[in-house]
Amino acid sequence: MSQARFACLQCPKTYDWLDLRYACDCGGLLEVKHDDPALRKLPELAEQRLTSRKPFDRSGVWRFREAVLPLPESMIVTQPEGQTPIYQSAALNQWAGHSRLSLKHEGENPSGSFKDRGMTAAVSMAKRLGMPVVACASTGNTSSSLAAYAARAGLKAIVFLPAGKVSQGKMAQTLGYGAKGLAIRGDFDDAMQIVRDLAAAGRVYMVNSLNPHRIEGQKTIIWEMLQDRNWEAPDWIVVPGGNLGNTSAFGKAIDEAYAWGWIQKKPRLATIQAEGANPFFRSYSRDFASLEPITAETVATAIRIGHPVNYPRAVKAILSTNGVVTDVTDAEIMAAKLAIDHAGIGCEPASAATLAGVRKLVKKAVISADEDVVLVLTGHMLKDPDAILKNGTLDCTEIDAKAEAISRALDSL
Numbered sequence: 001m002s003q004a005r006f007a008c009l010q011c012p013k014t015y016d017w018l019d020l021r022y023a024c025d026c027g028g029l030l031e032v033k034h035d036d037p038a039l040r041k042l043p044e045l046a047e048q049r050l051t052s053r054k055p056f057d058r059s060g061v062w063r064f065r066e067a068v069l070p071l072p073e074s075m076i077v078t079q080p081e082g083q084t085p086i087y088q089s090a091a092l093n094q095w096a097g098h099s100r101l102s103l104k105h106e107g108e109n110p111s112g113s114f115k116d117r118g119m120t121a122a123v124s125m126a127k128r129l130g131m132p133v134v135a136c137a138s139t140g141n142t143s144s145s146l147a148a149y150a151a152r153a154g155l156k157a158i159v160f161l162p163a164g165k166v167s168q169g170k171m172a173q174t175l176g177y178g179a180k181g182l183a184i185r186g187d188f189d190d191a192m193q194i195v196r197d198l199a200a201a202g203r204v205y206m207v208n209s210l211n212p213h214r215i216e217g218q219k220t221i222i223w224e225m226l227q228d229r230n231w232e233a234p235d236w237i238v239v240p241g242g243n244l245g246n247t248s249a250f251g252k253a254i255d256e257a258y259a260w261g262w263i264q265k266k267p268r269l270a271t272i273q274a275e276g277a278n279p280f281f282r283s284y285s286r287d288f289a290s291l292e293p294i295t296a297e298t299v300a301t302a303i304r305i306g307h308p309v310n311y312p313r314a315v316k317a318i319l320s321t322n323g324v325v326t327d328v329t330d331a332e333i334m335a336a337k338l339a340i341d342h343a344g345i346g347c348e349p350a351s352a353a354t355l356a357g358v359r360k361l362v363k364k365a366v367i368s369a370d371e372d373v374v375l376v377l378t379g380h381m382l383k384d385p386d387a388i389l390k391n392g393t394l395d396c397t398e399i400d401a402k403a404e405a406i407s408r409a410l411d412s413l
């Protein structure tokens with residue numbers, strides 16, 4: 001069962017996957033390697049588990065457990081996450097100038113974002129390692145997810161947030177689940193550095209996506225989508241990029257599914273950044289020569305990140321899937337969000353960067369209009385109510401509760 005091990009991304013060194021460490025001695029990022037010939041047959045097992053009544057089997061993460069974290073059931077903290085739907089919409093096809101879009105809605109996870117998939121893995125590891133205090137830096141969704149899973153596991157959660165830059169929905173959720181918040185006078189990147197230092201000093205268990213187990217959990221977004229398509233790979237998978245944990249996880253999920261014979265071709269990854277938070281796009285434009293951190297600003301607060309810590313993993317993901325990176329303006333993000341909301345699907349601003357990105361890539365003929373494209377919507381519409389209420393196109397008129405006034409109002413709608 002424990003053929004898993006940590007491997008360094010930069011040197012040949014490997015470590016036991018139960019070691020309490022976030023990086024190699026050389027400073028390189030770690031990834032979990034799974035070497036078990038039985039993994040080739042995992043899709044059949046995952047299919048059988050769908051008929052089980054146990055949350056552990058039906059979870060979109062733990063139905064793939066042998067290729068995520070081979071922990072015993074007693075250690076697993078699950079809500080259960082995943083099992084998210086795939087939508088299609090003629091209106092959104094038309095909006096993007098495309099004909100074959102599907103949208104996998106990770107905002108329909110228990111805490112309203114895909115972060116639950118990585119968090120179930122990371123918090124289960126915290127429990128396995130006996131770490132009583134778990135911490136993260138967050139723009140609001142990681143902290144909401146951590147707060148929920150830590151509460152379920154009986155662990156203490158401490159979250160570091162950029163003061164004044166977290167949406168109402170996420171703030172309420174994080175504190176509501178009982179996490180202790182520290183609002184840093186600085187941005188996400190400052191908060192991230194603080195948590196890294198605390199983790200290095202052994203004060204807390206860090207569950208940001210630097211933690212390789214988060215990445216393992218998030219791979220299952222791709223695997224669950226492929227399972228729901230009978231292991232027919234799409235041509236493209238489109239994802240927003242902030243700290244680049246998802247981009248990294250998606251690349252690894254695709255590489256593994258291909259290596260183990262689950263899929264016959266590799267989909268291409270397209271990572272979309274906000275123009276004001278685009279260090280990955282800038283680096284891509286210079287053939288990944290280097291990462292130049294920037295000070296980030298965008299309405300899409302979930303991707304307001306100027307120094308993505310997963311950069312080396314994400315570069316590997318783009319190169320190995322023949323992927324692309326682009327950026328879109330805040331206006332394009334909000335126009336795409338309006339289209340997604342009006343299609344009855346709904347999402348938070350960062351998620352809408354995917355649709356804006358597809359429209360741009362179709363215009364530039366990078367994606368052709370008849371290719372099979374899956375967009376990943378990362379967060380729920382209610383995560384950021386202000387982004388909806390501020391946009392000025394809402395239609396709600398206050399009137400007297402009188403028959404005549406109501407009749408006149410109805411005529412004018």
Ligand SMILES: *Cc1c(COP(=O)(O)O)cnc(C)c1O
Pocket residue numbers: 113114115141142209240241242243244245246247302303348350351378379380
């Ligand atoms: C965290 C988050 C992102 C960014 O994901 P990364 O893995 O950091 O690139 C995008 N959208 C939403 C809604 C998020 O919560």
Ligand SMILES: [Zn+2]
Pocket residue numbers: 008009010011012013024025026027028
């Ligand atoms: Zn190393």
